[in-house]
Amino acid sequence: MNQVIDWLTNKAAPVMKKFVTKPWIATIAESMQKIIPFILAGSLIFLYNVFRSYIPVLPDLSNLSNFTFGMLGIIVAYLIASEAMENLKHPQYLQMAGLTAIAVFFITVNPVINKKGLFIAEFNRFGATGLLVGMLTGLLVALVFHLWSKLHLLEESSIPDFVVGWINTIIPILINVALFSTIVFVNKLDPFELINLIFSPLQNFGQTLPGFLLLSLIPTFLYTLGISSWSFNAVSTPIFMAGITANIAAVAAGKPATNIATSEVMFTTALITMGGMGATLTLNILMLFAKSTRLKAIGRICLIPSIFNINEPIMFSTPVVMTPILMIPMWINAITGPLVIWVVMRLHWLNIPAKMIQIGQIPAPFSSVMITEDLRAVIWYVVLFIIYLLTWYPFFRVYDRQLVKQEGKQNN
Template identity: 60%
Template sequence: MKRFMKWLSNSFAPAMKKIVGRPWISAVSTSMQKIIPFILAGSIIFLYGVVRDFVSVLPDIGIIADFTFGMIGLIIAFMLAHQVMINLHHDKSTINAGLVSIAIFLININPTIDEGIFTVEFGRLGPTGILVGILSALLTAAIFNLYGKLNLFEDSEIPDFVTEWINTIIPILVTVGLAVVIAFKLNIDIFDITEIVFSPLQSFAQTLPGFILVCLIPAMFYSIGISSWFFGSITTPIFLAGIAGNIALVEQGLAPTNIVTSETVFTAALITMGGMGATLGLNFLMLFSKSKKLKVLGKICIIPSFFNINEPVVFSTPVVMNPLLMLPMWINAIIGPIVIWLSMSSGFLNIPARMIQIGQIPAPFSSVMITEDMRAIIVYIILFFIYLAVWYPFFKVYEKQVLTEEKQAGVDDMPLSNPVTE
């Protein structure tokens, strides 16, 4: 174990931090975070829809969701191109690249233009078009970046404002021209190609092994101090496509089938009970610890834990880089998906079919709300005790270690953020 932890600490974690810090990868991760307000705006409208089901006199404002969450593909096209330009220090091209990326996205979703009427399938602007938005942004950013490196007219006598115009016009013409040739001259439908290529990944993600990996990988990275946000560049398209598919099925009078959605993983707060890795059980045990340090931390962290915010407990206990607490976090990230998969696939628990991605609603209230199923309370209770049983033996060993350290150092002198010793 010591050798494994040393490898994680000295080799794997630094290497991963270096990879996720690269400008292009970082831009994708950052852009996914920046579109969250638009997703949450749509979530609020869907949440309003839940209330409207019981208060029918309320007006229908669902069209707001169409122009927030329903435009997420278009929005990511701008956000990502803009962010890449920032990361690559092309400060003069940030807005222009974002706007061109929007044009490329609109070309790539294969519109028809007939006698001045622009027609496009509205659904392609939303979550099903998010990958097209990413590809459009990366193409635009790549061309703008390559042209920016040429430094044309840098030492010329042409006025600066004219130079700036030229250095904007050329990459615009090249980018849009390339997209036009591909879409309208070669008749290549980028949207359809993206769906075909992405389909196997989406299909695998909607299986039990895929579900486990979607939950386990971020938890593993989180336990070594690497933000799980970077993995959102992979999971966000999967989650959005999944919930969009469920919504469409329900609108057709059919039952939802996609279990792997953000609503299942986060909003219901069954898999992420207390936060990623189901740390509510750990926090609960800390409240009754014999260790002064752990008991105080438990009291400090319990309120955030109820709202599924576990950074305080993960970094202060600490769970990060602590082999005794990392392992139960990983185990829970496997058990949770298995229990939820069995519950939903068997029909015992409803599959979410509303797009509500607000993960800070305490369970089991959020569990019942998102599944529209009172049996979610039963699943919550079962999972809480399972998580608690997983945490217990590891916690007791760690508690004994902390008690020994407190005895040696003197309880009053024991720092709350004392690092783990092996």
């Protein structure tokens, strides 16, 4: 085990950290993080609609969701193109690349412009349905700007700098618009259908049990190495968004929700991520009874954040990160929690969420009941609480003893 941990510490972690800081990878990860406010804004409206279902006289605020969460595709297209220019050191193209990505995204929704000049397109393509298309649109637009910048056209000429700047901006804009116009309007290809076809194996795998377990385990594993789980959002967010969008549509059509791999299941219910990723709430509670004075003090300080499913304080102050004896139970929890939830939802012992609410700081089991709309969530909260507690306990005891010995030596 020591050899494995040594390899993780000295080999794997540095390589992974270097990989996620590469410009193109960092661009996707940063963009996924920056769209969170729009997702949360939409989540607030879905949360409001829960109350509205019981109090029908409340006003309809659907448009607030339509123009926040419902704009995710076009927003991420802009963000990725502009973030890429910043990470690739092309500040002169930062805004123009983002705006070009918006123009190109309008092309990719495959609109119909009738004789009266009306622009007709499927509205849902602008939202979560268009997330993957927005990501790829932003990346391709950014790639064209990046490659063009390498030509350094007219930079050594006697032409005024502002004219050179115009030329070197206009040409990549035209290339992007012409390229996508040819694909959509000339060749009659629908980018949404094409991209969904290409990525459907990934989307489908994410909704299987092995895929669901990996969506939990991989970011938890990275987190224990000190690598932000946000770097994995480029993979998980499109899968989660497609899953909850399909659940909402299914329920609206009178059919049952079937997709378990959603952010609502993984995070908002706080059953899998009880206290935060890796289910650290029970660790925090155990720390309150630690014999180590340091561990007990940290447990008291971190308890309130843990109740609200915020575990950065406990992860980095205990620390769990890069502490082998505490990393292992986190990995175990990242498997057992999703496994239990998958089984009980597939057996219809707990409702599958069909509302898009991604406010992960609602304490459980209140959030568990609210998201699943099922009182049985309390039972499964208690079951998982016990499982997590039993998982953490032996590892915690060993770590507590180690710290007590260290504190004794320091006092001597």
